[in-house]
Amino acid sequence: MLHGTRPYITFNMLSIPYEELTVGPSPSENATAIAVLDSGILSNHPLLQNAVGDEKPFTLLKSDKIVSDKPSDDVGHGTKVSGVALYGDIKDCIQNKSFVPQLWILSAKIMYAEENPITGEIEAKYDESELLEHQLDKAVKWAISIYPNCKVINISFGNKFNRMLGNKRQFPLATLIDDLANQLNVIFVVSSGNIPSDFLNINYPDSYPNYLFEGDEETKVVDPASSAYSITVGSITQQFGPANNTVGQLSFSPAQTHYPSPFSCAGPGYKEMIKPELVEEGGNIIYSPADSYKMQDIGGKLILLNPNWITDGRLFTVDYGTSFSTPKVAHQIGILCNSFPYYSHNLIKALLIAAADIPNERPPALNNIGYNSADSELMKLLNVYGYGIPNVNASSTSDANRVLLLAENKIKVDSIHLYYFYLPSEFVNTVGERQLSVSLVYNPPIRRNRIDYMGLSIEYHLFKNSTIDEIRSNYKSIKISADLEDIVPEQLKLRKIDLSPGVRTRKRGIHQKGLKIYTHKPEIDATKPIVLSVVAQKKWISDPEYLQDYAVVVMVKHQASIDLYNRIKQQIEPEQRVRIRPG
Numbered sequence: 152m153l154h155g156t157r158p159y160i161t162f163n164m165l166s167i168p169y170e171e172l173t174v175g176p177s178p179s180e181n182a183t184a185i186a187v188l189d190s191g192i193l194s195n196h197p198l199l200q201n202a203v204g205d206e207k208p209f210t211l212l213k214s215d216k217i218v219s220d221k222p223s224d225d226v227g228h229g230t231k232v233s234g235v236a237l238y239g240d241i242k243d244c245i246q247n248k249s250f251v252p253q254l255w256i257l258s259a260k261i262m263y264a265e266e267n268p269i270t271g272e273i274e275a276k277y278d279e280s281e282l283l284e285h286q287l288d289k290a291v292k293w294a295i296s297i298y299p300n301c302k303v304i305n306i307s308f309g310n311k312f313n314r315m316l317g318n319k320r321q322f323p324l325a326t327l328i329d330d331l332a333n334q335l336n337v338i339f340v341v342s343s344g345n346i347p348s349d350f351l352n353i354n355y356p357d358s359y360p361n362y363l364f365e366g367d368e369e370t371k372v373v374d375p376a377s378s379a380y381s382i383t384v385g386s387i388t389q390q391f392g393p394a395n396n397t398v399g400q401l402s403f404s405p406a407q408t409h410y411p412s413p414f415s416c417a418g419p420g421y422k423e424m425i426k427p428e429l430v431e432e433g434g435n436i437i438y439s440p441a442d443s444y445k446m447q448d449i450g451g452k453l454i455l456l457n458p459n460w461i462t463d464g465r466l467f468t469v470d471y472g473t474s475f476s477t478p479k480v481a482h483q484i485g486i487l488c489n490s491f492p493y494y495s496h497n498l499i500k501a502l503l504i505a506a507a508d509i510p511n512e513r514p515p516a517l518n519n520i521g522y523n524s525a526d527s528e529l530m531k532l533l534n535v536y537g538y539g540i541p542n543v544n545a546s547s548t549s550d551a552n553r554v555l556l557l558a559e560n561k562i563k564v565d566s567i568h569l570y571y572f573y574l575p576s577e578f579v580n581t582v583g584e585r586q587l588s589v590s591l592v593y594n595p596p597i598r599r600n601r602i603d604y605m606g607l608s609i610e611y612h613l614f615k616n617s618t619i620d621e622i623r624s625n626y627k628s629i630k631i632s633a634d635l636e637d638i639v640p641e642q643l644k645l646r647k648i649d650l651s652p653g654v655r656t657r658k659r660g661i662h663q664k665g666l667k668i669y670t671h672k673p674e675i676d677a678t679k680p681i682v683l684s685v686v687a688q689k690k691w692i693s694d695p696e697y698l699q700d701y702a703v704v705v706m707v708k709h710q711a712s713i714d715l716y717n718r719i720k721q722q723i724e725p726e727q728r729v730r731i732r733p734g
Contacts, residue, residue, distance in 0.1 A: 164242075164245055164454065164467070165454065165457075165465050165466075165468065165469070166464075166465050166467075167245060167248075167466070167467070169197055169466060171248055172248050172249070172250055173248060173249045173250070173251070174198065174201070174250050174251075175201070175249075175250065175251030176201060177201045177202060177252065178202060178252050178253055178254055178255055181300060181492075182253060182254055182255055182300070182489055183254050183255070183300055183301075183302050183303065183485045183486075183488040183492075184204055184254065184255035184256070184294070184298045184300055184301040184302070184303075184485075185236045185237075185254055185255070185256055185257070185301070185303040185304075185305055185478075185481050185482070185485050186257040186258075186259055186290070186291065186294035186301050186303070186304045187229060187232055187233045187236055187256060187259070187307075187478070188259045188261050188290055188291075188304060188305065188306055188308075189224075189228055189229030189232050189233070189258070189259075189260070189261070189262055189275065189305075189307060189308070190224050190225065190226040190227070190228045190229035190260060190262040190263070190264070190275040191206065191208065191222050191223050191224035191225065191226075191260035191262075192206055192222075192223070192224050192229050192230050192233050192258035193223055193224050193227075193230045193458055194206055194223070194258070196230060196234075196456055196458075196460060196466075197460070197466065198238075198456055198466065199230070199233060199234065199237065199256065199456065201252055202237055202252035202254065202255055202256050203233075203255075203256050203257075203258065204255040204256065204257050204297075204298055205257055205258075205297055205298070206222040206223075206257070206258035206259075206260070207222055207258070207259055207260065207290075207293060208220075208221060208222045208260040209259060209260060209261050209285075209286045209289055209290050209293075211263075211278055211281050211286075212281060212284075213278070213281065214278075216263040216264075216265075216278075217260060217261075217263050222258065222260050223260075224258075224260075224458060225263070225264045226262070226263075226264045226273055226274065226458075227458030227459065228262070228274075228275040228307075228474065229258060229260070229262070229275070230456060230458040231455040231456060231458065231468075231470060231474075231475065232305065232474055232475065232477075232478050233258060233456075233478070234455055234456030235453075235455065235475050235478035235479055235482065236254070236256060236305050236478035236481050236482050236485075237252055237254055237256050237482070238250060238252070238482070239479055239482040239483065239486075240432075240479065241453070241454045241455055241456065241467065242453070242454045245454065245467070253485075253486065253489060254482070254485045254486070254489070255298065255300075255301075257297070257298060257301060259290035259291075259294060261277055261282060261286045261287070261290055262275040262276055262277045262308065263275070263276060263277075264276075275308070277308060279310055279324065282324065283323055287324070287327060287328070287331070288327070288331065291304055291331050292335070295335055295337065302337060302338060302484075302485070302488045302496070303337070303338050303339075303340060303481050303484050303485050303488070304337055304338070304339045304340070305340050305477060305478050305481040306328075306339060306340070306342065306375065306381075307342045307474035307475070307477045307478060308342070308474070309341070309342060309343075309344040309372075309373035309374055309375060310322075310324070310373055310374040310375075311344065311345075311347060311373055313373060313374035314344075314368050314369070314372065314373050314374075314416075315371050315372050315373075315374070315376075315377040315418075315420055315421055315426075316366075316371045320599075321377060321379075321421045321599055322374035322375060322377060323599070324374050325374055325375040325376075325377045325378040325379075325381075325421070326378075326597070326599040327375075328341070328375050328380065328381055329378050329379050329380045329381075329597045330597070332378075332380035332381070332594070333380065333594055333596065333597065336496060337496070338484055338496050338499065338500065339378060339380060339381040339382070340381065340382050340384060340477055340478070340480050340481040341375055341376050341378060341381040341382070341383050341384070341477065342384055342472075342473040342474055342476070342477040343372045343373070343376045343383050343384060343385040343386075343415060343416040343417070343426065343427045343473050344372055344373030344376055344473060345414045345415070345416065345472050345473055345474075346369055346413075346415070346416055347369055350362075350367070350369040350370070351413060351414065351436070355413050355436065355438070356403070356404070356405045356413070356438050359405050359406065359413055359514070360405075360406075360410070360411055360514045360516055360517065360535070361516055363415075363417045363534075363535050364531040364534060364535060370416060370417055371416060371417065371418070372416045372417070372418055372420055372426050372427065373416060376416070376420070376426060376427070377420040377421040377424075377426060379420075379421065379424060379597065379604065379605065379660060379661055380594065380597075382428050382429060382484070382500060382503075383418075383420065383426045383427040383428055383429075383537070384427050384428075384429050384430065384431060384473065384476050384477040384479075384480045385411070385412075385415045385416065385427035385429075385430040385433075385473060385476065385535065385536070385537060386411070386412035386414070386415035386430060386431065386432070386433025386434065386471075386475075386476040387409045387410065387412055387415070387430045387432055387433065387476070387510070387536075387540065388406045388407070388408060388409060388410050388412050388432065388433075388434065388435040388451075389408070389432040389434065389435070389453065390408045402437045402438070402439050403437070403439075404435050404436060404437050404438055404451065405438075405514070406436070406514075408512070409432075409510040409512065409540070410512075410513065410514050411430075411514070411535050411536070412433050412434055412435060412436070412471070412473075412476075413435070413436045414434075414436060414471070414472065414473070415430070415433065415473055415476075415535075417534045417535050418533070418534035418535075419530070419534050420660070422604065422659055423656075423659050424659045424660035425530075425533050425534070425537060425538075425652075425656075425657075425659070425660055425662070426534070426660075428504060428538055428662050429480050429503070429504070429507055429537050429538060429539070429540070429541050430476065430535075430536050430537055430539065431476040431477075431479040431480055431540060431541070432453065432476060432479065433453065433471060433472060433473050433474075433475050433476030433477075433479075434451055434452050434453050434470070434471020434472060434475065434476075435451035435452075435471065436451055436471075437451040451471060452469035452470055452471045453469060453470060453471055453475050454468075455467065455468055455469065455470055455475060456468070480503075480541060483541050483543040483546075484500075486543050487499050487543060487546060491547075494559075495559055495702055496594075497559070497592040497594060497700060497702035498557065498559055498704070500662060500702075501557075501590045501591065501592040501703065501704045502546040502547075502555070502557070502590075503541045503543070503546050504538050504541075504590045504592070504662060504664050504704075505546065505555060505588065505590040505664070505704040505706050506541065506542045506543075506545035506546040506555075506706070507537075507538040507539040507540060507541045507542065507664075508539040508540060508542070509532065509536045509538070509539040510536070510539070510540065513532075513536075517531065520532045521668075522651040522666045522667075522668050523651065523668060524651075526651070526652045526653050526655075526656050529651060529652050530652065530656065533652065549716050550716065551712070551713070551714045551715065551716050551717075552708065552709045552710075552711065552712060552713055552714070552715050552716075553706065553707070553708040553709075553715070553716075554707045554708075554715050554716050554719050555704055555705070555706055556572055556704070556705040556706075556707070557702070557703065557704045557705075558570060558702070558703050559700070559702045559703075560685075560700075560701060561698040561699060561700055561701075562685065562687045562698065562699050563687065563695075563696070563697065563698060563699075564607050564687050564688070564692055564695070564697055564699070565631040565632060565687065565688060565689050566631065566686075566687055567626050567631065567684055567685065567686050567687075568684070568685040569619060569622060569623060569626075569682060569683070569684055569685075570683040570685070570703075571619050571680035571681065571683070572680060572681055572705070572719065572722070573677065573681070573719070573722045574675060574677050574681055574707065574719075575677065575713075575715060575718035575719060576677040577713045577714075577715070577718065578675075578677070578707065578709055578713070578715060579673060579675050579677050580672065581709065581711045581713055582672075582711065583709055583710035583711035584668065584669065584670055584709075584710040585668070585669040585673065585708065585709050585710070586666060586667065586668055586669070586706065586707075586708040586709075587613065587648065587650075587666070587667045587669075587681075587705070587706070587707060587708075588650070588664060588665065588666040588705070588706045588708075589611055589613060589650060589664070589665050589683065589703065589704070589705050589706075590664045590704045590705075590706070591609065591611055591663045591664075591685070591701060591702070591703045592661060592662050592701065592702050593609050593661050593699055593700060593701035593702075594661065594699075594701075595607050595608075595609075595661060595699060596692065598691070601690075601691055603690040603691055605690060606689075606691050606692040607687055607688060607689050607690050607692050607697075607699060608687075608688050608690060609658070609661075609663075609685060609686065609687050609688070609699065609701055610638065610657065610658040610663075610686050610688070611663070611665075611684060611685045611686065611703065612638075612639055612654065612683070612684045612686075613647065613648040613650060613665075613667075613681060613682070613683055613684075614643060614646045614647055614648065614681070614682040614683075614684070615646055615648055615673075615674075615675045615676070615681055615682075616646050616674075616675065616676045616679050617643070617646050617679060617682060618679060618680070619680060619682055622643065622682045622684065625640040625642045625643050626640055626684065628640055628642075631686060631687075631688060632688075632689070638686050638688070648667055648681075649667065650665025650666060650667050651665060651666055651667070652665065653665075683703070683705065685701065685703060687699055707719065
């Protein structure tokens with residue numbers, strides 16, 4: 152069995168009778184909706200029917216492969232994806248024998264069934280030109296028009312012939328997604344893509360996981376996963392695995408629990424942006440030395456809703472791929488939107504990123520890399536795991552020894568915002584690992600035909616052992632402009648808390664997270680505030696009055712059991728969640 156103690160998957164788990172399950176009613180009328188753009192949905196599946204808000208096919212202009220009166224899933228892919236988007240972890244629902252939908256699913260059929268000429272399998276396909284020309288735009292606008300509370304768009308497909316590598320320009324489909332996300336205020340969640348089987352046949356398992364960060368184009372994120380606005384999702388392995396896990400035995404995988412899935416595409420994204428931003432469980436590949444690289448061992452696969460539940464006599468089936476790790480993150484975003492309906496999408500994304508963690512147990516090639524490593528090494532880790540595995544519960548609440556401080560604001564170009572808060576003396580003096588992190592998300596205008604894709608950039612810095620007046624006074628000594636490369640005043644450089652990755656790496660994208668880990672007592676004067684500077688720098692925006700929305704989340708965490716939450720809360724206004732005080 153792979154690393155972990157849970158039982159091996161059996162067909163008994165797949166064959167649990169419907170009568171043994173608790174199936175909840177439809178979600179509330181104002182619950183968040185996730186639009187699944189895929190091969191359609193079998194909306195009469197017993198575990199989907201209470202939560203499908205609507206379904207619609209988006210026909211092609213040049214063929215009849217999608218028919219206007221047939222929105223149903225003729226492949227099965229969209230049904231599997233929708234089940235994960237609705238419930239998150241199907242396996243956990245089975246173990247609890249409870250399927251209670253909290254979200255609505257809107258199904259936009261933009262893919263059709265086509266036989267693979269090599270394998271003979273029926274696969275979901277899309278016409279790239281038609282999707283780009285009209286299908287994607289119409290599908291997203293339809294979902295929002297029929298249900299204004301549609302806040303999340305799930306895309307579990309990509310163009311395997313378009314992979315982001317080097318200095319490639321942004322792909323048109325990714326640009327369209329960025330445009331729609333900006334115009335319609337919706338969150339896209341996009342799969343990073345799967346590595347081709349012919350590449351894996353040669354490189355897996357012998358070269359795993361090195362091929363994920365050695366620069367092979369076949370391993371890079373696919374279009375539209377390079378979209379700047381999208382939360383791009385890669386895949387990690389789950390706890391289930393083959394009965395044997397030793398090379399040379401019947402079945403084997405070098406990918407232990409929460410290692411990168413052997414098939415998951417890696418970053419970086421466009422202009423070296425960190426992609427994927429998040430990872431979730433999407434399956435494993437079980438290797439059989441006596442057979443091919445891919446053995447039909449269900450231990451490597453996720454449990455999903457079965458599109459063929461009537462003919463198979465089972466509600467559940469198994470499959471693997473980034474197609475199924477992606478809707479897990481879409482589900483978590485939907486739950487956060489339910490919990491905080493008035494939070495901006497910038498803040499929802501920042502909260503999810505802030506609480507994400509890279510697993511402690513990693514493949515040997517990545518295990519010695521951490522946030523204290525140089526950026527050139529750290530990027531190997533981030534290009535595979537992103538910021539880590541999201542945790543919706545940790546995104547929703549602070550704990551006694553882990554505090555989230557948040558702010559939303561609008562900033563003019565070429566200007567600075569300052570925030571401050573105080574660390575309790577216990578944070579500094581109590582023995583144990585300590586963490587400070589800052590997660591920032593913003594939504595700039597974009598233009599594909601500009602050298603600078605985004606109209607402005609935002610960066611941030613964290614300072615210690617200074618008063619707010621000292622920080623403000625020193626920033627007045629510099630003039631922010633598009634040409635200014637070093638935005639930290641010279642007098643403040645020794646007081647800056649160096650977050651990893653560094654600012655030049657972070658600011659390439661709009662989803663930014665910097666982390667500082669202290670393993671020994673930090674040189675921080677707890678009588679003085681921690682000051683956060685947020686700096687907006689103009690690129691091609693011409694309007695001097697333009698205001699850019701952004702959200703920032705600071706996380707303060709200590710390994711020891713000390714009540715950071717109440718100590719910090721005493722120093723700033725009490726709210727549902729502690730907010731950073733503007734300076």
